[in-house]
Amino acid sequence: MLDGYQLNHAQTVGTFDGILNTNSYYEKVFYVPSFPNGTSNLAVDVILGNTSFLGNIELEVTGGYEYQNTIGKLTKLFAVGFNPGNTVFTNESRTSEAMGSTPDNIAIGEVEWDTVNTRYRIPISHLVTTQNSYTVKVRLFGHNGTAANIKTYLGISGQYNRAVLARNIVNYNAPLGIGTKNPQGKLEIGSFSTSQGLILNYGNAVGQISAIDLKANGITNGFIGMQMVDNANGDLWLGSSAGKSMTIYRNGNIGVGTDAPSEKLSVNGNIKTRKLYVTQTAWPDYVFDSSYELTPLAAVGQFIKQYKHLPEIPSAKEIKEKGISVGDNQSLLLKKIEELTLYLLQQDEKIKCLEKQVNRLQN
Structure with missing residues (x-):
């Protein structure tokens, strides 16, 4: 028993001694026995201890074959800096590799403070009800010898109940949120800053196009795009399967049914409206x-x-x-x-x- 966790839930597969393991680099592999069949939202923690660290931590979770084929790998890299007592001054992360079925079943959380056991941890959540086991490889890249600080405490906790973490990958059947934790559609991009948003970039040569294609059954049914006309200007257009439908010209003119509008609004076709108001000075x-x-x-x-x-x-x-x-x-x-x-x-x-x-x- 260690800090409320049953250590017999996890076993050390091996540490790599010798030239690899120094005060600045350390690598260890743990085996996580099967999450029980029929229960989802369980987790284990990678225990980091209550110490100082500055550098990178890499977690690599590998699946195999048990009740379900979970062959695959999920890798997440953390750039962190903290001192004892929940004093965090750097905490960034990104998923660097996701392949196979493992990313569908596993979510790697963030470096966080365990208020119950007063130490740092990284939770690994098992999202599904199917019985699966995993191997967890931990790599520490510590600045100024700080890998040795975590080496003393490094371990895997027993399993415990935990609410589902946000996925670390783009799941084929789950909403994707960028800048928001609760996406309301298949893709939602949220930002509280006027300087952030979605950028599509494709080259810098005249005539090149950046576009979003909207497809059904492999056929383009609509698109939104921009075409560069010179080094400083471009035309924005909307289209359907029949081709361009509306163009916002580089000078602000809008064309419907024409891609060369000569007025603020040029329409090549009929217009039907309930009312039309025209301001006229010379009456x-x-x-x-x-x-x-x-x-x-x-x-x-x-x-x-x-x-x-x-x-x-x-x-x-x-x-x-x-x-x-x-x-x-x-x-x-x-x-x-x-x-x-x-x-x-x-x-x-x-x-x-x-x-x-x-x-x-x-x-």
Whole structure:
């Protein structure tokens, strides 16, 4: 019995004496007997003791074949620095190797402080209910001889119940969180910093593309990408299986159905909307000002006879070639309606005068 753990749950397979084991480097292998069949969320601890250490720790967990084929390996590297009494000043880690079935069943935790036994430890969790056994190799790379400090205490605890740790690998059927412990989708990237996010980088030559392909049944059904057009600019586009659908141009223009938008929004096709609001500064209320000179109807008639359209209104040919501004067109149409109203008022005055003359002649 040692600090509340049954040591007979783990056996030392071997230490590598001689030139390998010094005050700065130490390597030891432990055999972890079978986790019981039918029980998940059990764990053992790699015991590091209550001491000082500065350097790297590498854990290598290797599986074999028992109730389940767990052949494979999971390796995790820690860059840590701590002093006795839960005084940690450096604690970083990364999974350096994951292969076979072992990573599906095992999760290696972080260097942490065991408050019950007052020492440092690294938990190794068994996530599944199938009976499996493992070999654990521990390598210590200590700065200034600190590997010798942990060597004195290094061991494997007995098995105990522990909530499932976050996986150290990308599991084929589990959500992946980057910057978040509780991903809400298959992949969630979380960050509290405005300077962090997802970066896709592919070369630096003109014409090269960085893209996310969205596939189903091996076929690309959609994509999001960026293509470099020069050393400082690129075009962003969205697409479907039919090709590019929308382009955000390097100057901020957006194209739908066109990858060369000439305006802030260029659409090659029809637009259907419930409402459309256009802000227009030049609205033709000036037509009703007393100083406005209304073109005589005879002149309007002559213009129509010659050009086959109203004055100031673009011809059909011009609209076909250049298009027309919706706002300007609405303004021009309103101007013509207001001018037409003035013509009607003039005609009404003339009709009233004629009626008076007719009445006088009749009387």
